[in-house]
Amino acid sequence: MDNVIELKNINKIYGRRVKTQVLHDVNLSIEEGSFNSIIGASGSGKTTLLNIIGTLDKPTNGQVYINEKRTDKMGRWTLASLRNKNIGFVFQFHYLLPEFNVMENVLMPNTIKRLFSGRKAKNRAEELLDLVGLASLKKRSIYDLSGGQQQRVAIARALMNSPKIILADEPTGNLDSHSSQEVYELFRDINEKFKTTFIIITHDDRIAKKCDRIIQIEDGKVSG
Ligand SMILES: Nc1ncnc2c1ncn2[C@@H]1O[C@H](COP(=O)(O)OP(=O)(O)OP(=O)(O)O)[C@@H](O)[C@H]1O
Numbered sequence: 001m002d003n004v005i006e007l008k009n010i011n012k013i014y015g016r017r018v019k020t021q022v023l024h025d026v027n028l029s030i031e032e033g034s035f036n037s038i039i040g041a042s043g044s045g046k047t048t049l050l051n052i053i054g055t056l057d058k059p060t061n062g063q064v065y066i067n068e069k070r071t072d073k074m075g076r077w078t079l080a081s082l083r084n085k086n087i088g089f090v091f092q093f094h095y096l097l098p099e100f101n102v103m104e105n106v107l108m109p110n111t112i113k114r115l116f117s118g119r120k121a122k123n124r125a126e127e128l129l130d131l132v133g134l135a136s137l138k139k140r141s142i143y144d145l146s147g148g149q150q151q152r153v154a155i156a157r158a159l160m161n162s163p164k165i166i167l168a169d170e171p172t173g174n175l176d177s178h179s180s181q182e183v184y185e186l187f188r189d190i191n192e193k194f195k196t197t198f199i200i201i202t203h204d205d206r207i208a209k210k211c212d213r214i215i216q217i218e219d220g221k222v223s224g
């Protein structure tokens with residue numbers, strides 16, 4: 001199996017005058033198509049690590065490879081394009097745009113990037129809304145959805161550009177246990193159908209236990 005993500009000797013130090021080292025010599029390989037969780041205490045460095053993997057943040061030193069391309073030295077436009085094509089993000093808060101309806105929110109990555117023309121994009125968005133079980137709500141306002149439904153719209157949006165990788169930072173942190181389970185099942189379906197690689201930060205043991213691999217962070221060091 002090929003590694004879709006490789007981190008080599010990653011250190012992250014925040015601050016100039018007062019320095020806080022948040023990640024210590026992290027080495028991590030993630031296989032293409034694998035389903036992983038990251039667990040660890042609050043403040044241990046999980047979000048910092050995920051943001052570095054997702055190229056939203058840069059390491060102080062060390063190397064980050066996505067699809068065998070080194071990203072930590074890339075400029076912001078090259079990175080933005082790499083991200084747009086390869087990585088979908090799901091956060092604890094959905095960051096949907098409330099002035100747009102469900103369908104328009106799912107279409108947003110395409111509206112920004114113009115990957116394919118109108119009809120094709122709409123078909124893709126409809127397929128994805130069907131996949132997340134919201135086809136009948138496509139014209140609804142974001143305000144009229146439950147928390148679980150909003151998160152499913154955010155997941156459909158993350159899939160819009162067919163990313164190889166989905167990075168999720170506490171995607172069920174705001175949901176009740178039933179909706180959390182639904183989000184997990186949906187991630188698994190996507191993983192099996194499209195061979196999408198998943199990395200999910202979670203405080204929920206029931207979800208972590210069902211992943212193929214648990215990556216544990218303790219004080220900025222990775223084990224497992
Ligand atoms: N931009 C920043 N500047 C300075 N320190 C930061 C910054 N971002 C995070 N930190 C610090 O880095 C450490 C790790 O933060 P991080 O957000 O990665 O933790 P986490 O494991 O995701 O925690 P949680 O479970 O609470 O989300 C914390 O001590 C935090 O205060």
Ligand SMILES: [Mg+2]
Pocket residue numbers: 046047048169
């Ligand atoms: Mg965090």
